[in-house]
Ligand SMILES: Nc1ncnc2c1ncn2[C@@H]1O[C@H](COP(=O)(O)OP(=O)(O)OP(=O)(O)O)[C@@H](O)[C@H]1O
């Protein structure tokens with residue numbers, strides 16, 4: 001960790017890159033969490049991500065949703081290209097000229113996207129997602145077209161993941177098929193499970209932590225898959241509520257312990 | 273105008289097979305507007321399957337279902353619900369992790385447009401079922417009597433014309449049973465909702481239903497008023513038993 005921090009302090013472009021990766025990871029984690037709300041784990045995150053970044057290839061997946069993801073990421077890319085124009089230098093392929101500026105834009109886009117996902121979660125639509133997870137036939141029985149709600153969920157999540165793919169692709173400069181392996185889905189799952197699937201904050205915390213640690217490990221020449229596998233196990237078995245959820249629970253217990261435990265403070269006039 | 277004598281819901285020779293098993297066999301009966309109709313019979317007689325056929329959860333192998341004189345066979349569940357056929361489920365009919373308020377809100381989402389109207393609907397439904405003090409509690413924290421009332425509240429929030437209740441009294445104590453029965457009576461009396469009731473509590477069924485259809489091995493064994501059904505020899509042999 002100190003090495004990472006040192007790297008951050010001394011190398012602005014490294015920090016920029018890390019920020020973009022972390023931002024993209026946060027968006028992926030938040031998107032996956034949205035899909036998990038309806039009780040389905042979307043291991044095709046990587047697939048959507050690849051499509052978002054590539055804009056090429058197969059559109060055969062679920063209900064044309066990837067198309068939407070593709071469009072969103074294209075819009076993002078166009079915007080970014082313009083931003084880059086303003087910066088004065090434009091190379092279509094290759095090294096990003098002004099990484100810190102781009103990183104700032106990427107982080108901002110990521111925050112906006114995550115806020116949008118949060119709004120979706122707390123809206124009536126988000127309520128339906130959770131209802132479907134609890135009792136899908138009952139949702140149908142009161143007149144809701146569950147298929148359409150699920151498509152909406154996938155569409156929103158996919159659009160966000162597509163955007164994250166766009167962010168990453170641009171930062172990485174070179175997009176290779178290997179970037180979007182099946183592993184990416186597992187990574188996203190690890191972010192969410194490790195950080196805590198109870199809230200958007202937990203998912204994002206997991207994404208940031210694992211991104212930073214994995215980059216640190218990469219610097220040491222270690223294999224990242226072990227990290228993500230381990231993080232998944234921790235999230236699934238050791239801390240089912242994830243780092244954030246567990247921390248919250250601990251904090252609550254501490255706070256309760258701080259006060260005279262369990263004794264109600266009498267209110268004036270309460271005793272008569 | 274529709275014919276006043278036409279039934280609200282009609283099953284015509286409806287059959288449902290699961291592989292070699294005939295769960296519902298050439299079943300025909302009708303429900304008239306404003307009625308409380310009981311559907312009774314031994315375990316596995318095909319009562320819940322009949323609910324699934326009416327609500328669009330299963331497509332019949334043969335026969336047809338008519339609602340307000342329109343053929344609804346093969347409609348999807350949400351379409352049937354929007355037409356006014358809303359049902360509860362035998363094994364748990366609430367959203368366990370959601371609050372009572374959110375449970376009822378989901379019930380109103382498809383059929384009540386607009387945020388304010390929906391909130392009013394939730395309040396009004398909760399008040400009618402006595403759930404107002406528990407609006408912010410999660411459903412899983414409610415005692416079973418309240419959970420049962422909540423399952424009815426969810427269905428009622430969807431503005432049913434025909435409300436299908438699958439064993440709403442199962443597992444309730446006498447006080448809770450009485451409370452749910454009173455609610456069913458009010459649903460018919462105050463809201464004018466037609467009720468189709470599946471229930472093993474024969475005493476309660478006899479008291480609350482205008483007519484009863486008895487199923488046995490998927491087929492209709494008898495149909496009539498509670499008194500007629502209670503005195504029917506076939507029904508006594510197959511289901512009620514002899515009180516001697
Ligand atoms: N989806 C299904 N697949 C296969 N068989 C089924 C299915 N649903 C019901 N059955 C069978 O159909 C028959 C009728 O079942 P149903 O659930 O309708 O009975 P019921 O009258 O509701 O019984 P109970 O009083 O126990 O609830 C049973 O033999 C059951 O095993």
Ligand SMILES: [Mg+2]
Nearest residue numbers: 319320321362
């Ligand atoms: Mg049943």
